Amino acid sequence: MGKTAEKIVEPKRSLRPRIKSDDVESAICERIRAAVSAGDLPPGTKLPEETIAESFATKRFFVRAAFQRLAFENLVDLQKNRGAFVAWPGVKEARDVFEARRAIERVTTEIVTRTILTYQIGVLWRQVRDQELNWNRGNRKLAISGISGFHLSLAALAHNEALTAALEQLILRTSLILGVYGTPRAFATMPEQYRLLMELIESGQSLLAARQIERCLFVLEAELDFYPPPRRDVDLKRIIETVG
Amino acid sequence: MGKTAEKIVEPKRSLRPRIKSDDVESAICERIRAAVSAGDLPPGTKLPEETIAESFATKRFFVRAAFQRLAFENLVDLQKNRGAFVAWPGVKEARDVFEARRAIERVTTEIVTRTILTYQIGVLWRQVRDQELNWNRGNRKLAISGISGFHLSLAALAHNEALTAALEQLILRTSLILGVYGTPRAFATMPEQYRLLMELIESGQSLLAARQIERCLFVLEAELDFYPPPRRDVDLKRIIETVG
DNA sequence: TCATCGCAGATTGTTAACAATCATGGAAAT
DNA sequence: ATTTCCATGATTGTTAACAATCTGCGATGA
Structure with missing residues (x-):
C-alpha cells in the first residue's frame, strides 16, 4: 500500500494563505470586482480572454x-x-440576495453595536458623510460604491470571516443588481436612513440598529425597477486598464 | 473603436447553467465533498493531482x-x-462558522416554519428519526452526515438560493471542524434537541423554532474539544474510488 | 550519533500548440 | 427584401511537453 496511503501533514496554516495570492490572477479578480462595484461593467458585458490577458x-x-x-x-x-x-x-x-444580506447584516450590526470602539464610530460616520457629499455633488457612482464600502467596513468590525466573506460576495452582487434594476430615486431617502443607523450604533442600541440596517436594505430593494430599459455598449479595455 | 467596444449580449440565463456542469470537474468536487461530509477525509490529507486524475x-x-x-x-x-x-x-x-450558521439558519428556519407544507414536515421528521436510528445502531458517521442533510433540507425549504448556497459551504466546513475537534459525547443530547425543533416547526411557532435551531448549534459547538489528539493516516485512493 | 548538505525523483506550475466550437458575413434561393 | 445555408475567421477547450520547486534519502563531516 505504498502509493495509496496519504500522510497527514502538519498544518502550516499560519504561514501560507489558503489560496496563493500576490499573483496576476488575484489582480484580475480585484480589477473586475472593482469595476463591477463602481458600476462600470454592466451585466451582460462579454469578457474575452485574450483582451484581458493583453491588458x-x-x-x-x-x-x-x-x-x-x-x-x-x-x-x-x-x-x-x-x-x-x-x-x-x-x-x-435579486430578492434572494437582499434577503440574505438582511439576515447577515442584521447579525453583524448587532454584534458591532455591542463591541465597537469609539474611534471606529468616527471612521464609520466619516464614510457615511463622504458618500452623502459625493451624492449631492452628482458623483453618484462613487457614492454607491462608497456605500458598499460602508456596509463592508461595518460588517468587518464583527470580526467573523465567514460572515464577512459571504457578505462581500452579496454586496458585489448587489452592485450588479443595481446596475440592472436600479433607479436614481432609489437613493433619495437613503442619507437619512444611514444617519439614523449611525445614531443607534453610537448609542449602543443593538437591536434597533439591527432593525435599522434591515430598513436600509428594505428601502433600497423597494425602489428597484424590474422593467429596466436596455443598456448600452461599453468600452471594456478602457475600463479594465484605467487605474482607479 | 472596433475591437475595444464589447457588446452586451442578451441574457440566455434560463437555458445555460452559470457554471458548466455535467462534467468531470463537478464529479470530482462532489466526490470530495461527499467524503468530507462523511468524515472519511480527515483534515490535512494531501490530495495529489495525479492520484485523483487516475481515479x-x-x-x-x-x-x-x-x-x-x-x-x-x-x-x-x-x-x-x-x-x-x-x-x-x-x-x-470554527467559532466563526458556527456563528455564521446560527445567523443563517435562524432566518431560514423562521421562514420555513411559516411556509412549510404538511407533507414536507413528514419528510423532515423521517430524516430526524433515521439519524437517531443510525446513531443508536452505532453507525455514527452516517448519522452525522445525515444530520447535515437534515439542516440542508430544512434550509432549502426557504427557497433562497443565496442563503442555501452559503449554508451548504458552512455545513461542509462544519464536517471538517467535527473531524478535528468533535467528541463522541457531542451528540448525546442532540436527538432530544432535534425532536423539540420539529415540534416547534410543526406547531408553527416560528420564533421559538428559530431559537431552537440556534440551540442545536450551540449545544454542538459547546461540546467541541479544542485539544484533539493527532490523527491517523488515510487510504486516499480507496476513499475516492469507493462508490457510496 | 547527530546534523548538514546536496543530489535524484516526484510533484506542481506554466507554456504553447492543437482541436473543437461558435459567430460573422456573404452568396444563393425563394 | 428576407431567409437559409455555408465558409471562414475568431474564440474557447484540451492536451502534452517542459520548467520550476519541493521532498526524501543518503553521503559527508563533526
Whole structure:
C-alpha cells in the first residue's frame, strides 16, 4: 500500500494563505470586482480572454483561472464554448440576495453595536458623510460604491470571516443588481436612513440598529425597477486598464 | 473603436447553467465533498493531482480546476508548489462558522416554519428519526452526515438560493471542524434537541423554532474539544474510488 | 550519533500548440 | 427584401511537453 496511503501533514496554516495570492490572477479578480462595484461593467458585458490577458500582460491561462473564481462568486457567467460574461442577475436572484444580506447584516450590526470602539464610530460616520457629499455633488457612482464600502467596513468590525466573506460576495452582487434594476430615486431617502443607523450604533442600541440596517436594505430593494430599459455598449479595455 | 467596444449580449440565463456542469470537474468536487461530509477525509490529507486524475480516468487539468472550486469553498488548502490538502480549520474559524450558521439558519428556519407544507414536515421528521436510528445502531458517521442533510433540507425549504448556497459551504466546513475537534459525547443530547425543533416547526411557532435551531448549534459547538489528539493516516485512493 | 548538505525523483506550475466550437458575413434561393 | 445555408475567421477547450520547486534519502563531516 505504498502509493495509496496519504500522510497527514502538519498544518502550516499560519504561514501560507489558503489560496496563493500576490499573483496576476488575484489582480484580475480585484480589477473586475472593482469595476463591477463602481458600476462600470454592466451585466451582460462579454469578457474575452485574450483582451484581458493583453491588458495584464499575461497569458490566457491566468485569465481563465480568474474567471473561474469570479464565476464562483456569481459575478461572471461562464458559458461553455462561448466565454465569460458579466452576470445578469434575475428578479428572483435579486430578492434572494437582499434577503440574505438582511439576515447577515442584521447579525453583524448587532454584534458591532455591542463591541465597537469609539474611534471606529468616527471612521464609520466619516464614510457615511463622504458618500452623502459625493451624492449631492452628482458623483453618484462613487457614492454607491462608497456605500458598499460602508456596509463592508461595518460588517468587518464583527470580526467573523465567514460572515464577512459571504457578505462581500452579496454586496458585489448587489452592485450588479443595481446596475440592472436600479433607479436614481432609489437613493433619495437613503442619507437619512444611514444617519439614523449611525445614531443607534453610537448609542449602543443593538437591536434597533439591527432593525435599522434591515430598513436600509428594505428601502433600497423597494425602489428597484424590474422593467429596466436596455443598456448600452461599453468600452471594456478602457475600463479594465484605467487605474482607479 | 472596433475591437475595444464589447457588446452586451442578451441574457440566455434560463437555458445555460452559470457554471458548466455535467462534467468531470463537478464529479470530482462532489466526490470530495461527499467524503468530507462523511468524515472519511480527515483534515490535512494531501490530495495529489495525479492520484485523483487516475481515479477519475482524466487529466490533471480538470483536477486542478476542481481543487480551485474546493479551495474557494474552504474545503481544500491550496499551497503553492506543494499541492492541495484537505483544509484544517482553526479554532477561530470554527467559532466563526458556527456563528455564521446560527445567523443563517435562524432566518431560514423562521421562514420555513411559516411556509412549510404538511407533507414536507413528514419528510423532515423521517430524516430526524433515521439519524437517531443510525446513531443508536452505532453507525455514527452516517448519522452525522445525515444530520447535515437534515439542516440542508430544512434550509432549502426557504427557497433562497443565496442563503442555501452559503449554508451548504458552512455545513461542509462544519464536517471538517467535527473531524478535528468533535467528541463522541457531542451528540448525546442532540436527538432530544432535534425532536423539540420539529415540534416547534410543526406547531408553527416560528420564533421559538428559530431559537431552537440556534440551540442545536450551540449545544454542538459547546461540546467541541479544542485539544484533539493527532490523527491517523488515510487510504486516499480507496476513499475516492469507493462508490457510496 | 547527530546534523548538514546536496543530489535524484516526484510533484506542481506554466507554456504553447492543437482541436473543437461558435459567430460573422456573404452568396444563393425563394 | 428576407431567409437559409455555408465558409471562414475568431474564440474557447484540451492536451502534452517542459520548467520550476519541493521532498526524501543518503553521503559527508563533526
